[in-house]
Amino acid sequence: xxxxxxxxxSKTFRINKRKSGVTGMLANLFVPKYxxxxxxxxxxxxxxxxxxxxxxxxxxxxxxxxxxxxxGILFPESGEIRVGGFIPYKQRKAYVGSIGVVFGQKxxxxxxxxxxxSFELLKAIYRVPDETYRKNLSRxxxxxxxxxFLNQPVRQLSLGQRMRADIVAALLHSPKIVFFDxxxxxxxxxxxxxxxxxxxxxxxxxxxxxxxxTHDMQDIEKTCDRLIIIDKGSKVYDGTLxxxxxxxxxxxxxxxxxxxxxxxxxxxHVEIVDLDNNKKRFIFESHEVHINELMNLLLNRYSIRDMxxxxxxxxxxxxxxxSGEVF
Amino acid sequence: xxxxxxxxAYAKKCFLGRSAYRFDHLMNIMSTCLQIFIFWGIxxxxxxxxxxxxxxxxxxxxxxxxxxxxxxxVFSVNDYFFPDKIHDGSIATELxxxxxxxxxxxxxxxxxxxxxLIFRFAPALILVVLTIGISAxxxxxxxxVFLLSAMLxxxxxxxxxxxxxxxxxxxxxxxxxxxxxxxxxxxxxxxxIPLWFMPEWMVGVxxxxxxxxxxFTPVQIxxxxxxxxxxxxxxxxxxxxxxxIYLAGDxxxxxxxxxxxxxxx
Numbered sequence: 001x002x003x004x005x006x007x008x009x010s011k012t013f014r015i016n017k018r019k020s021g022v023t024g025m026l027a028n029l030f031v032p033k034y035x036x037x038x039x040x041x042x043x044x045x046x047x048x049x050x051x052x053x054x055x056x057x058x059x060x061x062x063x064x065x066x067x068x069x070x071x072g073i074l075f076p077e078s079g080e081i082r083v084g085g086f087i088p089y090k091q092r093k094a095y096v097g098s099i100g101v102v103f104g105q106k107x108x109x110x111x112x113x114x115x116x117x118s119f120e121l122l123k124a125i126y127r128v129p130d131e132t133y134r135k136n137l138s139r140x141x142x143x144x145x146x147x148x149f150l151n152q153p154v155r156q157l158s159l160g161q162r163m164r165a166d167i168v169a170a171l172l173h174s175p176k177i178v179f180f181d182x183x184x185x186x187x188x189x190x191x192x193x194x195x196x197x198x199x200x201x202x203x204x205x206x207x208x209x210x211x212x213x214t215h216d217m218q219d220i221e222k223t224c225d226r227l228i229i230i231d232k233g234s235k236v237y238d239g240t241l242x243x244x245x246x247x248x249x250x251x252x253x254x255x256x257x258x259x260x261x262x263x264x265x266x267x268x269h270v271e272i273v274d275l276d277n278n279k280k281r282f283i284f285e286s287h288e289v290h291i292n293e294l295m296n297l298l299l300n301r302y303s304i305r306d307m308x309x310x311x312x313x314x315x316x317x318x319x320x321x322x323s324g325e326v327f
Numbered sequence: 328x329x330x331x332x333x334x335x336a337y338a339k340k341c342f343l344g345r346s347a348y349r350f351d352h353l354m355n356i357m358s359t360c361l362q363i364f365i366f367w368g369i370x371x372x373x374x375x376x377x378x379x380x381x382x383x384x385x386x387x388x389x390x391x392x393x394x395x396x397x398x399x400x401v402f403s404v405n406d407y408f409f410p411d412k413i414h415d416g417s418i419a420t421e422l423x424x425x426x427x428x429x430x431x432x433x434x435x436x437x438x439x440x441x442x443x444l445i446f447r448f449a450p451a452l453i454l455v456v457l458t459i460g461i462s463a464x465x466x467x468x469x470x471x472v473f474l475l476s477a478m479l480x481x482x483x484x485x486x487x488x489x490x491x492x493x494x495x496x497x498x499x500x501x502x503x504x505x506x507x508x509x510x511x512x513x514x515x516x517x518x519x520i521p522l523w524f525m526p527e528w529m530v531g532v533x534x535x536x537x538x539x540x541x542x543f544t545p546v547q548i549x550x551x552x553x554x555x556x557x558x559x560x561x562x563x564x565x566x567x568x569x570x571x572i573y574l575a576g577d578x579x580x581x582x583x584x585x586x587x588x589x590x591x592x
Contacts, residue, residue, distance in 0.1 A: 013588055068589060073422045075585045097425035108420045112344075124336030125424050 003209055004047040004070065004177070009079030010233075011040040011065055039065040041233035043079070049176075050207040052199075054224035054241075056214065058322045062233040063213045067181045070211070071101045084177060097126060100175035102167050104182035109154045115165045116150045119172060126173035133172060140168045143198050160191035167195065171202070178202075180212045184219055196222045217315045229321060236321060241314070248317045252291065254282040256298060257306040264302070270294065278305075333426050334434035341438030345446075352446055359400045359451040366392045366519075367459050383523050387550060390461040393452070394549060395518035395542035401448045402481045402541075403439040404488040406505045408432045410495035419589045429489060429580065436485065465551025472558050476545040479565035483540045484512065486569050490576035496583030517543040537568040 017035045018028045040062040047053055057063050068074040069081060072088035072095050081088055086095040109118040123133045141147055144164045149157060157165065167183060180199070184192045200223050202208050212224060220227060220241065227244060229237040237244060258278045266272070269288040273281040282294065291309065298304060345352065367389060374385050409432070412418040421428050455461065464470040491508045494501045513519060515538035522530055522543050533539050544561045547553050553561065 064589075068419065071423060073419050073589065074587060092422065093425050093427065095425075096423050101423050103419065106417065106420060108423070110340075121336055121340060125333040125426060127332060 003049040003051075003084055004045075004211070005080070005082040006043055006045050006066075006070070007080040009040060009043045009066075009069065009076045009081060010038065011062075011069060011074065011077050013037045013039055038233050040069070040076075043230065043233065043235060045228055045235060045238060047209065047211065049209055050203070051226060052203045052210045052212065052224050054212050054214070054220035054227045055230070056217075056220065056227065056318070057230040059215075061230050063230065064181055066230070067101070067179050067211070067213060071099060071179055072096055097173065098176055100170035100173070100178040102170045102178070102180045102183050104163065104166075104180075104185040107154065107162060107166055108169050109162070109165060111155050112153060114151045114153055115146075115157070118154065118165075118169060122169055122172050128173050132174060136172050136174060137168070140171060140198075143201065144168060144194060160187045163187055163191070164195065167198070174206075175208070177209045178211075180210065180214075182214055183212070184214060184216055192216070192219070199223050217318060221314060229318070231322065244314065244317060245311060248321065249312050249314075250286045251312050252284060252286050253310055253312070254284075254291070254294065255308045255310070256280050256282065256304055259303040259305050262302055267294070267297070333424075334430055337431055337434040338438035338441070341435045342442050345439060345442045355400070355443075355447050356450050359396065359447060360454055362396055363393055363451070363455055363459070366396070381523065383521070386460070386462045388521055389459055390550060391521045391543075391546050392518065393455050393459070393461050394546050395516070397448050397452055397455075398477055398480065398542055398545065399518055400451065401440050401443045402484050403443055404436055404485050405432070405439075406488050406492065406509070408435070409489075409492040410499075410501045410505075413495045413587075414499055416589050418587065422584075429577075432489070433485070440481070462550060464549050468555075469548060469551055469558070472555075472562070473545050473549040476548050476558070476562050476565065479562055479569065480541045480545050482569040483537050483565055483572070486572040486576060487512065487537065490572055490579065493576055493579035493583055496579070496586060512538060512541065515539070516541045517546075537572065540565045540568050 013036070014034045015037050016028070017033045018024055043062070043066065055063055055066070065074065069076050070083060070088060072092040075089045083095070084098060086098075088095050109115065110121065113121075119137065122128075128136075141150065144167065146161070146164055146168065149161050149165075154162060154165070163183065163186075170178065183199075184195055187195065196219060199210065199212070203210055203223075212219070214220060225240060227237065227239065227241055228235060237247075239247070255275070256279065258280070261278055262280075264272055264280060267282070267289075269284055271283040273283065275281055282298075284294070295307065298307075370385065370388050370392075374380060374388075378384060409418070409428075412421055418428075421431070424431070464473060487508065491504055492501070494504050498504070515533055515536065517525075517539060518541075522533065522539060525533070540561075544565060548558050548561070
């Protein structure tokens, strides 16, 4: 069953294009020029209940805009969105009670109040029953290790602490759907790991449906089964994480250590890069060059001490997709 | 009752938040008193020993500015509730809550107003009554109607602010529009210069604006210048203004959301 349904959704922003300087300012004052920017273009995807989906793309690809449309904040210009039977932007008040949203860049907590006071306010706003509130609070604060700073004002928290508090704030009302918009931004390695574990556990134990944007590929590798990549407002990939290797990651690299300094004659379809200490790297496409043939050829011709073959990192594949090298 | 729980929570938060700044509210009481004393001085000089001008006595004038400035101190409306949230993008988090955003604004303003009533209006009023002295209300019945009319007056002030704030969806920076609005409210509502002293033609024009409904209607009722029937009619006019302006504001609010641009990522 599709739980989140996005059908040919587009959203355009009108941006005031202003030339710099005083003359530009004056020109803009009398004859403002506007430019249309298509933030999201004909986007389609479907997410089932309980799925955990990574939603990635370069800066300005339309991720945040999509999340904001999914959470009922922005109206799509055309197309249809349905989440759990609701049309988010039309039934906002009824709908937002069933979702949780974490904006890594915007805190939802009261700046001057202790964390716990913000939680109490949210409890009233979402009309969370006492028992659910107590249960959720103690469970989440333990999982995220937050006992130490519940009574501190938000403005005194470190970024990592604030982020954890923000995550709990978004979950106190036990939402069935959670959107995370860069929940690990600016968080240190340990903090990231805690957040990832927490997200994974929430998804597996409570069957919470999640959509997750990030720029940290480790976040995705450690939490999500499925990946949607968008670029310039359109979807460029939708599938599993291993699937992306199969589809784009056909590049292999073979690192070879020779017994001594060695000149190597060019080989067709293979790029040869010099590394240090008598080492060379052979980069090739697995469908163009057979690994066995290449290794045989090298072993027959040269004296070799060590060999090591590796697949490309997910991160380097993603980099290639962003820069438009592969499609 | 459950339905209003979130709004009460916001009102309470605002009320309690205000008590944190003790020095600030001491200064606020001072400034309210100071304003009233200055106006008292000006009008006493203007009357120059006359008991009445155009049939308006000095105690009546004093009552007008004490009540309208006092109410002005109570009627807190945060003119930048929406503009600030649109400007810094936090409107996004507001829209994530399962509550009405204008409703939340009312709740916060009401929490503030209650605080002002108890800790700002009451002390200033006691001080003024002891020193200047104001006219007594025209009977208990009329006083009750005055209370109702004062609340409606606050409603008018609130819907005007709400509607003007919606401009932020289009212009983002609305300081100038807000300032113009406040000049209109302060001058044309009769809180500084009672409408009794305004030229005939101006009063005629003002009759078709909502401004006199804010402070002048309650004051007239308090002083017993209106018959029961007139008082009832004026309250109805206040209610109609609230409804009309609110509908306009709500229309802009719905339209604004459609073209909302969330600033800052």
